[in-house]
Amino acid sequence: SLKGKVALVTGSTSGIGLGIAHCLAAEGADLVLNGFGDAAAIEALRKETAEKYGVRVEYSGADISKPAEVAAMVKFAQDTLGSLDILVNNAGIQYVAPVEEFPDEKWDAIIAINLSSNFHAIKAALPAMKAKNWGRIINIASAHGLVASAQKSAYVTAKHGVVGLTKVVALENAQTGITCNAICPGWVLTPLVQKQIDARAANEGKTIEQAKRDLLGEKQPSLEFVTPEQLGGLAVFLCSDAAAQIRGVAYNVDGGWVAQ
Ligand code: NAD
Numbered sequence: 001s002l003k004g005k006v007a008l009v010t011g012s013t014s015g016i017g018l019g020i021a022h023c024l025a026a027e028g029a030d031l032v033l034n035g036f037g038d039a040a041a042i043e044a045l046r047k048e049t050a051e052k053y054g055v056r057v058e059y060s061g062a063d064i065s066k067p068a069e070v071a072a073m074v075k076f077a078q079d080t081l082g083s084l085d086i087l088v089n090n091a092g093i094q095y096v097a098p099v100e101e102f103p104d105e106k107w108d109a110i111i112a113i114n115l116s117s118n119f120h121a122i123k124a125a126l127p128a129m130k131a132k133n134w135g136r137i138i139n140i141a142s143a144h145g146l147v148a149s150a151q152k153s154a155y156v157t158a159k160h161g162v163v164g165l166t167k168v169v170a171l172e173n174a175q176t177g178i179t180c181n182a183i184c185p186g187w188v189l190t191p192l193v194q195k196q197i198d199a200r201a202a203n204e205g206k207t208i209e210q211a212k213r214d215l216l217g218e219k220q221p222s223l224e225f226v227t228p229e230q231l232g233g234l235a236v237f238l239c240s241d242a243a244a245q246i247r248g249v250a251y252n253v254d255g256g257w258v259a260q
Pocket of ligand 1: 010011012013014015016017034035036037062063064065090091092093113114140141142143184185186187188189190191192193
């Protein structure tokens with residue numbers, strides 16, 4: 001059980017982050033949600049999650065592309081819920097274009113949100129984890145943290161960086177009760193991927209269903225999407241005592257993507 005632990009999941013107003021947050025709360029962890037969205041919808045989500053799982057749930061609207069806001073979010077978790085024991089760096093964005101056409105500002109935004117935010121959050125969270133000699137840091141990288149695809153230079157660069165950062169943080173804390181690991185999902189049907197499916201359908205004059213099948217067929221041998229709940233299950237395991245000596249590992253949960 002994760003009762004008495006406090007978890008912060010960045011980008012947990014949607015998709016994978018929300019699935020992981022639910023799984024941690026189901027184990028009894030108190031939560032800080034983060035991410036963008038309609039204020040009333042987020043407040044409803046915060047209340048529902050607290051009531052459903054009987055845990056304390058707070059929300060931080062920090063924009064994680066800004067280092068000062070990341071540090072303030074970590075402090076907010078510690079101040080409002082008493083500690084920060086589990087940090088899940090999940091928020092991320094995508095942009096697809098060949099290198100010569102890739103807008104500079106998209107490159108900078110993806111590096112800031114998908115990679116540098118992990119560094120800033122880990123840096124802010126470590127001192128208190130060290131004081132307790134317990135912590136779990138889980139970075140949501142991607143199959144694109146292990147292998148590449150065309151048109152995704154910033155994303156692939158950032159996600160490979162996340163896997164590297166994960167190993168360094170694991171090593172620096174190897175003789176403590178703090179572990180750091182990465183989860184590398186294949187395709188998960190979230191708004192981030194739905195945009196790519198819609199673009200594909202529009203560009204190729206196909207139905208959404210056909211575009212979905214093509215997207216999976218290209219990369220994911222199972223031809224099935226990974227679910228946020230499956231990723232949440234692994235995150236819960238990585239928080240358990242059984243996982244105390246798992247350090248600096250990047251787990252692909254990808255329907256066979258990286259096995260090819
Ligand atoms: P999503 O678009 O459904 O959710 C992204 C979340 O991040 C949202 O809550 C959004 O509000 C938040 N966010 C975006 N920019 C932010 C910012 N600047 N500050 C704070 N929050 C911000 O996406 P998702 O598919 O659930 O992706 C979550 C993570 O999983 C990302 O890191 C993504 O790269 C990774 N991932 C996704 C897939 C997939 O197939 N969906 C596969 C591999 C990895």
